[in-house]
Amino acid sequence: MKPLLPISILVILICSSCASLPPLSPVSTIDTTICSKPFATGQQQFVHAIAASLPGGGNSLITGITTISTAEASVHAIIMTLEGLVLFEGRIKGGEIEILRSISVFSEPAFAEGLLNDVRLIFLKPTGVPLEIGGLEPGTLVCRYRGRDKSTVDVMLYDNGDWKLVQYDAGSHPHRWVRKFVPDRIHLKVSGAFSYSLDMQLIQ
Amino acid sequence: MKNCFRSGINPAAGGRLFLLFLFTTACLQTAWAETDILSRIRNEAKNIKSLQAEFIQEKQMKILVRPLISKGRFFFKGPASIRWEYLSPVNSVVMMHQGEVRRFFKKDGLVIRDSGANLQAMQVVMQNITRWLGGHFDKNPDFKMTLKKNRIVLKPSQPMPGMIDRIELLLSDRPGLIDTITIYEDKENYTKIEFRAMEINRPIADSLFQEIS
Secondary structure: OOHHHHHHHHHHHHHHHHHOOOOOOOOEEEEEEEEHOOOOOEEEEEEEEEEEEEOOOOOEEEEEEEEEEEEEHHHHEEEEEEOOEEEEEEEEEEEEEOOOOOOOHHOOOOHHHHHHEEEHHHOOOOOOOOOOOEEOOEEEEEEEEEEEOOEEEEEEEEEEOOEEEEEEOOOEEEEEEEEEEEEOOOEEEEEEOOOOEEEEEEOO | OHHHHHHHOOOHHHHHHHHHHHHHHHHHHHHHHHHHHHHHHHHHHOOOOOEEEEEEEEEOOOOOOOOOOEEEEEEEOOOOOOEEEEEEEEOEEEEEEEEEEEEEEEEHHHHHEEEOOOOHHHHHHHHHHHHHHHHHHHHOOOOEEEEEEEEEEEOOOOOEEEEOEEEEEEEEEOOOOOEEEEEEEEOOOOOEEEEEEEEEEEEEEHHHHOOOO
């Protein structure tokens, strides 16, 4: 009996690391242009009031300025206090992350990478063409993209015009969710060891 | 030459001495004038027991398509209580009372306490505002102060590139009050806070610095 316990743990670990993506049901008409609907086009700027629920349970209200260029596939992001004190400024272009200025905990490279990846997920259409298009829930259409890092992004489009993004890691575990649920308001939730969420209200 | 030998002064050197005298006198006069103005502000500031005002904050950045405008209300009560309240585009309030700084914001009708790292920075800002309202513009060793007419300029003692190049305080015609605070990050990026409808010594309840209301 003794060897069974480690084996069962191993099986659980293997099973949990080999999750599979939810299967998509076939759809009759496929127009791939609809997959771009949630994302910014051309060069656009957004200013959001961001209510952040932080790892460990704290909360913070900050201002986020995001400038997107789809032509350059670049994101320029600034996080500042309501009083205008810049906490972080960085950009991501062609996969290269650059921290332009930062203070305190905002100087951590992991923070910069996480923040810019969040912004990229929210505003930029995943690169390439959808791997698969199909249905998932009633009244939804899903465009499934595969990233170079083996991650997957499901772009879920609802009949009422709302949308949702789900990002899966290389093991097909969902770990990032982005949802637009009222006009000009976006919600991001990230799971994992340092889970957090951002409630973004467009203010300019 | 004889006269010069008699007086023991070379004419060219005498001219330079005279210029040095003029320069020194001008510098001393400027320093005296600066000290005079500052002591006048401090004396007036002693009479300000409380202050309330509306403010308009303009954030200008090179990257911004148009400036970001915020509006709110400011309350001060001596010796060091401050309420800094944003009314638009978001609802948020920072309160400093008895050395404690707390920030709250509203989300979906709920009042949430802010526990972010940015609160430490705000504590420093509010302590400086308290000093300025007391006329103590030169009391923070982190900044060097100069007075240019009705403008106080505070430059960081140690460079803070990309964060603060300088802070300019535009003094009000009424001594002891500040019309505008402008924080320059560099030439193209700044935050300007303009105070309006200032009211002095109108009673303010302590609860305003402790409760969100």
